[in-house]
Each structure stands twice: as C-alpha cells, then as structure tokens.
Amino acid sequence: MRRIIFGISMVILLFYGLALGGVLTGRIIKEDGSPLSKTKIIIEGRKVVTNEFGGYAVKLPDGEHELRIVIDGISYTSESINIYSPRTKQNWRIDHRKRRLIKIR
Amino acid sequence: MEVKNKSRDWIDILAKLLPGIGAIIAGIFIPLVIHINAERSRSNQLYTEIVSKREMADTELRAKMFENLIKCFFGSTSKQKTDKEKLTLLRLLALNFHEFFDLKPLFEELESELEEGDRYKLREIAKEIAGKQEALLSHIKEGMVFERVLYEGEENGIIVPPEDMNPYRDHRLGIVLTEIGQNEAYVKLHVIDIPEGVKDVGETTDVNFEVSFYDMPFIDNTKLFNATRFAITLKDIVLDKTQRRAARIKIIFFPESYMSTRDRPYLDEMLQQLRNSKRRM
Numbered sequence: 001m002r003r004i005i006f007g008i009s010m011v012i013l014l015f016y017g018l019a020l021g022g023v024l025t026g027r028i029i030k031e032d033g034s035p036l037s038k039t040k041i042i043i044e045g046r047k048v049v050t051n052e053f054g055g056y057a058v059k060l061p062d063g064e065h066e067l068r069i070v071i072d073g074i075s076y077t078s079e080s081i082n083i084y085s086p087r088t089k090q091n092w093r094i095d096h097r098k099r100r101l102i103k104i105r
Numbered sequence: 106m107e108v109k110n111k112s113r114d115w116i117d118i119l120a121k122l123l124p125g126i127g128a129i130i131a132g133i134f135i136p137l138v139i140h141i142n143a144e145r146s147r148s149n150q151l152y153t154e155i156v157s158k159r160e161m162a163d164t165e166l167r168a169k170m171f172e173n174l175i176k177c178f179f180g181s182t183s184k185q186k187t188d189k190e191k192l193t194l195l196r197l198l199a200l201n202f203h204e205f206f207d208l209k210p211l212f213e214e215l216e217s218e219l220e221e222g223d224r225y226k227l228r229e230i231a232k233e234i235a236g237k238q239e240a241l242l243s244h245i246k247e248g249m250v251f252e253r254v255l256y257e258g259e260e261n262g263i264i265v266p267p268e269d270m271n272p273y274r275d276h277r278l279g280i281v282l283t284e285i286g287q288n289e290a291y292v293k294l295h296v297i298d299i300p301e302g303v304k305d306v307g308e309t310t311d312v313n314f315e316v317s318f319y320d321m322p323f324i325d326n327t328k329l330f331n332a333t334r335f336a337i338t339l340k341d342i343v344l345d346k347t348q349r350r351a352a353r354i355k356i357i358f359f360p361e362s363y364m365s366t367r368d369r370p371y372l373d374e375m376l377q378q379l380r381n382s383k384r385r386m
Contacts, residue, residue, distance in 0.1 A: 027299075033304040034268065048260070049260050050260075051262030052279075053263070055260075057258075093304060104305050
C-alpha cells in the first residue's frame with residue numbers, strides 16, 4: 001500500500017514539476033553570426049526544429065540548468081541559465097571548438 | 106630708348122583711363138546686380154506667399170470637410186444614419202484622410218455596431234485603404250516589400266529579407282505569429298530586429314504587437330536605427346489544404362524620412378526653390 005501511495009505521489013509530483021515548467025525561447029546563431037535555421041536539435045531530450053531565423057522554443061522545468069543540446073549529432077553544453085515560468089528568453093552562439101553554447105544578448 | 110618711352114606712354118594712358126572705367130562699372134553694374142538680387146528675393150517671397158496661401162486654403166478645406174464628415178458620422182445631424190450610410194461616410198473619411206489620421210478607432214467602433222455582412226464590407230474598405238498606402242510605399246526607390254503566409258508557432262517563424270538577399274539598411278526582421286485572434290480579426294506577432302553579421306548580439310529590438318485589418322502602414326509603423334521604418338499589414342486569414350489557419354501578411358521597409366505624396370509637392374518645391382536661391386547667392 002505504501003508503495004502505491006509513494007508511486008502516485010511521485011507521479012503527481014512529476015506532473016506538478018512539469019506544470020511549473022517555463023518555456024525557454026530565443027535564437028541560436030552560428031559562429032559567423034548567421035542563424036541556425038531550419039535545423040533539428042535536441043534540448044534536454046526534447047526534439048525541436050529551429051525556424052528561419054534560428055528561433056526555438058522548448059518547455060523545461062524551472063530552475064538553474066546547464067543544458068545539453070545536440071545539433072547535427074554533436075553534443076554541446078550551454079552556459080548556466082535560470083529558467084522561470086512562464087517564459088524565459090535566451091539567445092545563444094555556438095562555439096564549435098569548446099562544444100559550448102555561449103549566452104548572447 | 107624709344108620703345109621704353111612708348112610703353113611708358115601706354116601706362117600713363119591706362120592710369121588715366123582706369124578710374125574713369127571703374128566709375129562707369131560702379132555706376133552701371135553695381136545697381137544692376139542689386140536690382141537683380143532684389144527681384145529674385147521678391148519673386149522668392151511671392152512664391153512662398155503663394156505656396157503658403159495655397160496650403161492654408163487646402164488645410165481649411167480639409168478641416169471643414171473633416172468636421173462635416175465626423176459630424177455626419179456620429180449622427181449629430183437630425184437623422185440617424187443607417188449602416189450603409191455610415192459605411193459610405195467612413196469610406197469617404199478614410200479615402201480623404203487616411204494619410205493624416207488614425208482611423209482605426211472609427212473602424213473598430215463601427216465594426217461593433219454592424220451585422221456580419223456589413224462587417225465584411227467594412228474590412229474591404231480597410232483593405233482598400235491599406236492597399237493604397239502599401240502601393241505608395243512600394244514605389245519608393247529605397248523601399249522593400251515582402252508578402253508572406255505565416256503559420257502559428259515559434260517553429261514557423263520567418264526572416265525578412267531572407268538570408269539569400271541583402272539586408273535592408275543592416276536590418277532583418279524575425280517574425281513569429283503567436284496567435285490568430287478572435288473572429289480572425291487580428292493576429293498577434295512577435296517581431297525581433299536581427300543585426301547583420303554581429304556575432305555577440307542575437308537581436309536589438311524585441312516587440313510584441315497586434316495587427317488587425319484596420320492598422321495602416323502610414324500610421325502604424327515602427328522606427329528602427331539607421332533611419333529605417335517598417336510596417337506590417339494583415340491581408341487575410343487563409344486555410345491551407347489541411348484546413349490549417351495561417352495569416353497572409355505584408356512587411357514593408359521604408360526610409361524614416363518618407364513623406365506622403367500629398368505633402369511631397371509642397372515641400373519638395375519649396376526645398377528646391379530654397380536650394381536654387383542659395384546657389385544664386
């Protein structure tokens with residue numbers, strides 16, 4: 001019985017956590033400043049397609065994150081970011097050499 | 106020795122004649138120059154007077170016309186207006202004053218009073234006026250116009266001018282349709298100004314706004330750096346083969362200093378005249 005209650009409460013907590021999630025949005029640009037347009041990327045396991053100007057939007061739980069982003073099969077780690085509900089905005093520049101996503105205004 | 110004497114004689118003669126010639130020049134040419142300049146400045150003054158009188162008469166006529174149309178529109182005259190009459194009055198107002206006034210509140214007010222069929226007619230009037238303004242802006246030498254069909258959602262965001270074209274005065278706009286509004290009367294857009302070739306800045310301006318059929322590019326436009334403006338007009342809400350809704354919009358870039366055609370003749374003529382008179386001086 002205890003296990004069932006624990007399981008249910010975990011599921012509730014999971015949904016609650018997801019409900020608290022904010023939308024992270026912004027642009028991703030390449031090293032030369034051009035947009036990463038119409039590209040399939042994976043942010044923290046969630047598949048996203050960027051738009052014509054490199055814009056993206058993904059729902060993530062609130063809190064501080066170092067995002068793991070896969071672009072064209074290569075994994076990048078982002079600089080640390082705080083995500084707040086309902087919407088957080090952040091633009092990124094790809095640093096191929098360091099395999100990092102750098103925060104830009 | 107004789108040659109030397111001869112040249113001295115000539116010098117003497119010239120020395121005697123020069124004051125006389127100088128006096129003649131001073132007596133004839135200086136008053137002539139003064140007279141010509143005075144004539145020019147008088148004609149400039151006359152020209153300015155004519156232009157300002159013409160402007161005043163035109164303004165007066167427009168003011169009277171506007172006053173009468175507004176009075177008629179709001180029904181201060183004895184008879185209550187029918188919807189058809191109101192539509193005609195608003196069309197008259199819009200056709201004559203669309204370059205000077207934001208007629209959106211009047212359009213919105215009338216829309217709330219009208220039946221479905223007449224609402225369609227009202228939108229057609231607004232589209233006619235917006236079309237006129239777009240046509241004027243499209244013909245500017247330095248302008249740029251794009252027509253795009255935009256679906257809702259971040260992933261469907263577009264960029265204008267596209268990457269394979271040159272930017273407009275270092276500007277590209279990223280546009281996302283965030284929502285198609287109630288009764289398909291407006292769309293909500295998120296627009297960002299993307300700087301060209303800059304690696305450390307993702308965007309410079311970020312604006313959210315609504316665009317309805319009653320937003321006109323002359324009035325509802327946004328200023329950017331490099332003496333640039335842009336306007337977005339809503340043309341239609343369309344359905345694709347899969348019955349998915351999208352908005353057909355027009356994006357117009359134009360110089361900040363653009364003047365409407367109605368203002369231009371006066372101002373251009375005056376500036377030309379002033380330039381000419383400056384050159385003569």
